[in-house]
Amino acid sequence: MSSESLANELIKEAEEIEHAEAEDVLKWALDKFAGKVALASSFGAEDMVLTDMLIKINPKARIFTLDTGRLPQETYDLMEKTIDKYHVKLEYQCPDREALEKMIDEGGPNLFYKGINERKLCCKIRKIDPLNRALSSLFAWICGLRREQSVTRVELKKVEIDDAHGGIFKINPLADWTEKQVWDYIKANDVPYNALHDKNYPSIGCGPCTRAIKTGEDVRAGRWWWESPELKECGLHCK
Numbered sequence: 001m002s003s004e005s006l007a008n009e010l011i012k013e014a015e016e017i018e019h020a021e022a023e024d025v026l027k028w029a030l031d032k033f034a035g036k037v038a039l040a041s042s043f044g045a046e047d048m049v050l051t052d053m054l055i056k057i058n059p060k061a062r063i064f065t066l067d068t069g070r071l072p073q074e075t076y077d078l079m080e081k082t083i084d085k086y087h088v089k090l091e092y093q094c095p096d097r098e099a100l101e102k103m104i105d106e107g108g109p110n111l112f113y114k115g116i117n118e119r120k121l122c123c124k125i126r127k128i129d130p131l132n133r134a135l136s137s138l139f140a141w142i143c144g145l146r147r148e149q150s151v152t153r154v155e156l157k158k159v160e161i162d163d164a165h166g167g168i169f170k171i172n173p174l175a176d177w178t179e180k181q182v183w184d185y186i187k188a189n190d191v192p193y194n195a196l197h198d199k200n201y202p203s204i205g206c207g208p209c210t211r212a213i214k215t216g217e218d219v220r221a222g223r224w225w226w227e228s229p230e231l232k233e234c235g236l237h238c239k
């Protein structure tokens with residue numbers, strides 16, 4: 001079978017799997033992209049659900065994370081807990097040293113507060129470039145995105161073609177999950193989670209760019225809280 005007809009067949013299957021349960025979407029992805037599919041984990045609640053599901057399906061499933069160097073200590077603590085509980089070998093993607101040093105030298109260590117361009121530059125060097133490096137060797141990546149998380153995610157599908165990353169497949173098994181489903185799964189399966197979630201941090205990124213939310217605020221209100229909602233993506237999931 002040619003690579004084009006194989007891709008077409010996968011796209012057809014992807015359309016059929018849109019209504020499948022999360023575990024079945026994961027099984028499909030692990031089967032179709034064996035060894036060339038990985039979970040991109042930022043150790044948020046959704047990523048921990050997917051970690052638990054993945055390791056139960058295949059203990060050798062691949063999980064990579066973007067270690068920006070500015071993550072909260074609680075996230076690093078959760079990495080250790082995840083390794084202890086699931087015996088996984090996490091794959092770390094770190095920023096390019098030269099680019100990082102140049103950025104800090106020119107903009108200062110807290111440049112992200114100075115303007116949208118500076119914030120985007122920091123996200124590019126600490127997240128987007130390392131993500132592109134990770135994805136360059138994969139046929140598919142798995143993400144914990146959900147439709148109800150933000151205005152930028154309402155049209156999310158469980159399986160998408162990721163044109164922004166060379167046309168590889170992007171798998172979103174929890175696309176139609178609610179926040180309650182995520183937490184019900186975590187409690188029912190004794191899944192470890194970030195201690196910041198118990199301090200009103202529903203969405204957790206880098207330490208300097210994440211704050212707790214107040215009652216009634218949108219779940220992503222604490223991410224880059226000084227920016228307007230339509231700008232609140234770091235570029236990892238843009239089309």
Ligand code: SF4
Nearest residue numbers: 112122123126206209
């Ligand atoms: S979230 Fe903040 S600290 Fe992290 S990469 Fe983006 S701008 Fe930099």
